[in-house]
Amino acid sequence: MATTIAVVEDDADQRDTYVDVLMANGYAVNAYADKSSAQLAFRTTLPDLAILDIMLGQDMDGGFDLCMELRNQSQTVPVIFITARDSDVDRISSQRMMAWDYITKPVSLEFLVARVHALLSIATHLQSPELNATVLTINELEIDENSMSIRWQGQRLNFTLTEFQIVESLARRPGHVKTYDALIDVTRQGLVEKNTINGYIRRIRSKFREIDTGFNHIQTVHGTGYKWAQD
Amino acid sequence: MGPGLTSPTRPPSSLPSPELQRTPSYAPHADRQRSRQRPALRIRTKLLLLILALLTIPWMGYKSVREMESFLLEGQRQALELTAEGIASLLSGRQDLFSGLVGVPEVVGLAYHPIPTELKESLPFEASGTQWAELLGPLADYTGSGSYECGTEFSPESFWVRHAVGISDEYFYALFDVVDDIVIYRDPDRLKLDHSDQVRLTLESPGQSPDRYLLLSRKKEGRMSMYSMEPDWRTPLTGDSLTIVAAEFKREKTGYTVRIRIPEDFIGKSARLFFEVIDVDDQMSREIRTKISTSPVGSEHVGQVHLTTPKLAELIRPLHLRAANITIWDKEYRVRAQLGSIFPEGYKPAAADRPDMALLDQVSALTLDVMDWLLRIPATDDLDSVTALNRLDEPLLQHSMREGKSVSELRRHGGAKVIAAAQPIWAEDKIIGSVLIKQSGNRVATIKHATLSRFVILFLSVFLFLAIAIGVFATRLTYRVTRLQRETEQATTTDGRLLQDYIRSGTRAGDELGNLTRSISSMLQNLGQYTRYLEKLPDTLAHEMNNPLNVVASSLDYLEYQHRNLVDDKYLNRARSGIFRLRTILTSLTEAANLKEALRNEQSDEERFNLVELVTGCVDGYQLSNPSRAFLNHVPTSPALIHGTPDRIAQLLDKLIDNAVQFGRERSAIIVRVNELPNIIQLSVINDGPSLPKELSERVFDPMVSSSTDARHSHLGLGLYIVREIAEFHGATVTAKDRGDANGVEVTVSFPK
Numbered sequence: 001m002a003t004t005i006a007v008v009e010d011d012a013d014q015r016d017t018y019v020d021v022l023m024a025n026g027y028a029v030n031a032y033a034d035k036s037s038a039q040l041a042f043r044t045t046l047p048d049l050a051i052l053d054i055m056l057g058q059d060m061d062g063g064f065d066l067c068m069e070l071r072n073q074s075q076t077v078p079v080i081f082i083t084a085r086d087s088d089v090d091r092i093s094s095q096r097m098m099a100w101d102y103i104t105k106p107v108s109l110e111f112l113v114a115r116v117h118a119l120l121s122i123a124t125h126l127q128s129p130e131l132n133a134t135v136l137t138i139n140e141l142e143i144d145e146n147s148m149s150i151r152w153q154g155q156r157l158n159f160t161l162t163e164f165q166i167v168e169s170l171a172r173r174p175g176h177v178k179t180y181d182a183l184i185d186v187t188r189q190g191l192v193e194k195n196t197i198n199g200y201i202r203r204i205r206s207k208f209r210e211i212d213t214g215f216n217h218i219q220t221v222h223g224t225g226y227k228w229a230q231d
Numbered sequence: 232m233g234p235g236l237t238s239p240t241r242p243p244s245s246l247p248s249p250e251l252q253r254t255p256s257y258a259p260h261a262d263r264q265r266s267r268q269r270p271a272l273r274i275r276t277k278l279l280l281l282i283l284a285l286l287t288i289p290w291m292g293y294k295s296v297r298e299m300e301s302f303l304l305e306g307q308r309q310a311l312e313l314t315a316e317g318i319a320s321l322l323s324g325r326q327d328l329f330s331g332l333v334g335v336p337e338v339v340g341l342a343y344h345p346i347p348t349e350l351k352e353s354l355p356f357e358a359s360g361t362q363w364a365e366l367l368g369p370l371a372d373y374t375g376s377g378s379y380e381c382g383t384e385f386s387p388e389s390f391w392v393r394h395a396v397g398i399s400d401e402y403f404y405a406l407f408d409v410v411d412d413i414v415i416y417r418d419p420d421r422l423k424l425d426h427s428d429q430v431r432l433t434l435e436s437p438g439q440s441p442d443r444y445l446l447l448s449r450k451k452e453g454r455m456s457m458y459s460m461e462p463d464w465r466t467p468l469t470g471d472s473l474t475i476v477a478a479e480f481k482r483e484k485t486g487y488t489v490r491i492r493i494p495e496d497f498i499g500k501s502a503r504l505f506f507e508v509i510d511v512d513d514q515m516s517r518e519i520r521t522k523i524s525t526s527p528v529g530s531e532h533v534g535q536v537h538l539t540t541p542k543l544a545e546l547i548r549p550l551h552l553r554a555a556n557i558t559i560w561d562k563e564y565r566v567r568a569q570l571g572s573i574f575p576e577g578y579k580p581a582a583a584d585r586p587d588m589a590l591l592d593q594v595s596a597l598t599l600d601v602m603d604w605l606l607r608i609p610a611t612d613d614l615d616s617v618t619a620l621n622r623l624d625e626p627l628l629q630h631s632m633r634e635g636k637s638v639s640e641l642r643r644h645g646g647a648k649v650i651a652a653a654q655p656i657w658a659e660d661k662i663i664g665s666v667l668i669k670q671s672g673n674r675v676a677t678i679k680h681a682t683l684s685r686f687v688i689l690f691l692s693v694f695l696f697l698a699i700a701i702g703v704f705a706t707r708l709t710y711r712v713t714r715l716q717r718e719t720e721q722a723t724t725t726d727g728r729l730l731q732d733y734i735r736s737g738t739r740a741g742d743e744l745g746n747l748t749r750s751i752s753s754m755l756q757n758l759g760q761y762t763r764y765l766e767k768l769p770d771t772l773a774h775e776m777n778n779p780l781n782v783v784a785s786s787l788d789y790l791e792y793q794h795r796n797l798v799d800d801k802y803l804n805r806a807r808s809g810i811f812r813l814r815t816i817l818t819s820l821t822e823a824a825n826l827k828e829a830l831r832n833e834q835s836d837e838e839r840f841n842l843v844e845l846v847t848g849c850v851d852g853y854q855l856s857n858p859s860r861a862f863l864n865h866v867p868t869s870p871a872l873i874h875g876t877p878d879r880i881a882q883l884l885d886k887l888i889d890n891a892v893q894f895g896r897e898r899s900a901i902i903v904r905v906n907e908l909p910n911i912i913q914l915s916v917i918n919d920g921p922s923l924p925k926e927l928s929e930r931v932f933d934p935m936v937s938s939s940t941d942a943r944h945s946h947l948g949l950g951l952y953i954v955r956e957i958a959e960f961h962g963a964t965v966t967a968k969d970r971g972d973a974n975g976v977e978v979t980v981s982f983p984k
Contacts, residue, residue: 011778011782013786014778014781014782014785017782017785017786017788017789018785020789021788084773084774084775084777084778084781085774086818086821086825087825088828088829088832089828104777105778105780105781106777106780106781106783106784106810106814107781107784108784109788109792110788110792179852193818193822194882194885195822195878195882198878198882202833202836202878220878221848222844222845222846222847222852222877223845223848223849223850223851223852223884224848224849224851224852224855
């Protein structure tokens with residue numbers, strides 16, 4: 001059975017494009033234009049992955065409501081928000097609902113497909129963890145590249161895909177400065193301001209500090225970028 | 232595709248200063264703040280001035296008390312006139328009481344009242360001084376009363392006068408017993424007569440200049456010569472000696488005696504007389520050493536002669552009047568009887584000077600004096616000088632007797648008031664005398680004083696209470712108005728930006744000021760909502776544009792995906808570059824719009840960090856990404872610590888550098904400078920290039936203001952707006968000005984330490 005992806009997008013043009021490109025990549029796609037029809041469908045069948053717009057017609061937070069509903073039914077189904085809303089508040093909300101990724105419009109289709117692949121593979125790994133997982137260990141940091149999960153001092157950190165990629169790229173070469181440009185490439189989003197990177201780093205640091213208040217391994221190199229500092 | 236669309240740029244000339252058109256134009260009012268303050272009286276001062284108007288109340292009170300006083304005095308005057316009239320009618324027709332024959336004369340110095348002894352028969356002039364003394368009665372000390380003119384070396388042993396006076400049917404007798412250590416007789420060689428011991432006699436009839444007579448002796452014993460004298464007492468009017476007055480001089484062991492007999496006719500019916508005894512002690516210089524007079528004021532003033540009629544005195548005795556002096560005069564202006572004193576009972580003259588008092592007492596006494604002066608307290612001391620007012624009696628009497636009717640007047644002397652009323656006494660159709668009543672008006676004045684002092688205390692309390700009440704009210708009002716003004720001014724910046732959309736204090740008051748405060752507060756709230764709407768507008772717009780942009784972008788992606796041969800298509804790439812530019816615009820709009828909220832969320836990330844280190848790091852980064860420009864890093868060697876979010880300061884610096892790179896001259900150097908001053912740390916970015924356009928210099932930090940006309944780059948004018956937002960969030964101020972040393976612009980952010 002083909003992997004099923006649910007697309008909830010109120011704009012018909014965008015919805016059709018997503019459907020076309022995902023179907024072209026071999027996925028089964030169910031598209032919904034509004035919250036109620038999606039809710040109805042999710043009650044009978046859960047998708048393997050959901051791509052949600054936050055604003056659905058007049059419903060300002062329709063995407064969030066759908067995400068909550070999916071979480072109630074499954075803790076593990078990957079959810080990607082694709083939205084025109086680019087604010088910290090919305091990013092933080094999406095994380096609280098354990099959405100796996102938050103992509104701002106306009107989105108590159110190539111990038112979208114890559115994300116969908118990555119997330120589905122993580123989901124598969126989570127369901128049947130391989131014993132010989134490739135784990136990268138730097139200091140107290142453990143990076144499982146298959147399940148794309150990160151542990152600090154043995155505790156699992158809840159990172160989005162982008163955050164995982166940033167931490168991984170920093171930790172892979174400890175002591176080396178990752179410039180803003182390099183980090184923008186890592187996020188694989190078309191146009192990212194330095195400040196967006198700063199925002200990612202801020203959120204990553206705060207997640208580390210929830211576990212370890214003294215965490216200070218990600219260091220700022222003013223005007224240039226960031227680096228992973230080894231002890 | 233039309234040729235117009237093939238060109239990615241539109242000619243700049245078609246858009247004359249598009250930025251100015253884009254922005255709603257308004258002139259910043261830098262001088263608005265100044266024009267609010269105008270020199271004028273403050274509310275508190277005005278109200279306090281208004282209190283001064285209350286001072287008319289005591290003025291009115293004072294006026295009415297004065298009116299009451301004159302009303303009372305008028306009543307008293309009329310009462311006195313009535314009394315005088317009563318006494319006059321009682322005495323009318325009693326010529327017997329006013330006969331010159333029944334009177335008992337008195338020589339009256341003002342402080343000296345010897346009553347002549349009435350003699351049954353004439354005194355033999357030849358009798359010795361001892362015999363005279365026996366007949367005239369006890370000798371009165373002359374020295375203890377009257378006035379002296381003498382040097383400081385005077386001693387009573389050197390000069391001492393006792394005397395006695397008597398009167399018979401024909402003659403007036405006077406005996407002077409003089410103690411004098413050196414007796415100087417008249418020197419016949421001298422023409423002037425003021426060179427020896429002598430007795431001077433002054434006679435004054437009403438309405439005439441006084442007659443002066445000099446009595447002096449040439450030898451130890453014998454008749455004295457008598458001359459009529461000039462007023463200077465030096466030269467006689469005539470050389471002839473007068474004989475009408477008999478005077479005998481006799482040298483005694485301790486001095487000399489003088490016996491004088493004056494015919495009554497010589498004195499005249501209404502004349503006053505007084506004596507002076509002159510002492511000269513130096514044989515050579517013969518200067519007058521001492522003068523003893525019966526008049527307390529010296530020779531200028533003449534005492535009175537009383538011609539007392541004991542029966543008359545008996546008659547008026549029951550007519551006692553409180554604090555009043557009743558005198559009965561005959562038509563020759565001699566006092567025939569008197570009763571009562573003008574001084575209130577129990578009156579004692581106050582001590583002339585105050586003994587040593589403690590300073591505090593002196594101060595309080597001084598305060599009382601000022602108070603008394605203000606209130607015109609009738610000073611009891613002044614009653615002494617009432618005596619001097621006796622001189623005024625005569626014109627009043629003359630007036631009364633000449634007119635033949637009642638005359639009264641109110642006399643003021645200092646604070647003292649005396650009411651005098653004269654009423655002629657008739658016998659048939661002739662005026663035989665006059666009644667004069669003088670009464671102190673001080674009783675009324677005392678009532679006035681008591682009223683005034685009660686009034687003053689009452690008024691002062693009311694005035695003080697009102698002044699304090701209005702003062703407190705005015706202070707409170709001024710404070711509230713000032714507070715409202717301050718908060719209103721703080722709510723907006725001088726260039727019209729809204730900093731605060733409410734008034735914190737004074738909104739609960741129920742009065743008009745409270746209403747005004749609430750109106751301003753709600754006005755600010757409305758303004759705040761509108762401002763927020765305007766601030767949100769770019770974000771909303773960006774969001775709305777992102778969706779169709781996404782359709783275009785994903786469609787292009789899909790086109791490429793479907794048609795691999797289009798991968799490097801020129802037009803596809805051009806469309807992508809258009810999308811990229813649109814995204815750039817939308818991203819910067821969103822960034823600016825969300826900045827405020829983002830900054831608030833990051834407040835917890837603030838730390839104290841070294842600006843020098845951050846600037847050094849950033850400048851290295853800029854140099855790497857902009858190899859064509861030279862970045863000069865002018866920073867101090869010591870760390871400059873500021874408080875804030877390093878990422879945001881880096882963002883601020885990014886924007887400043889972007890601005891400098893964009894507007895600076897090609898290939899010119901950009902200077903980044905950190906300057907540590909006593910209270911602030913300055914971060915400046917300086918570039919070569921064109922100056923700031925004049926019309927923009929005030930507004931370069933406002934959103935959507937840019938001087939760029941290059942359409943190939945998007946210049947929304949948000950960079951410097953972001954700079955200002957970040958700077959203000961860190962409590963810093965930011966200014967842009969032309970470079971002083973060369974063409975170019977210098978933007979300075981001043982952080983507090």
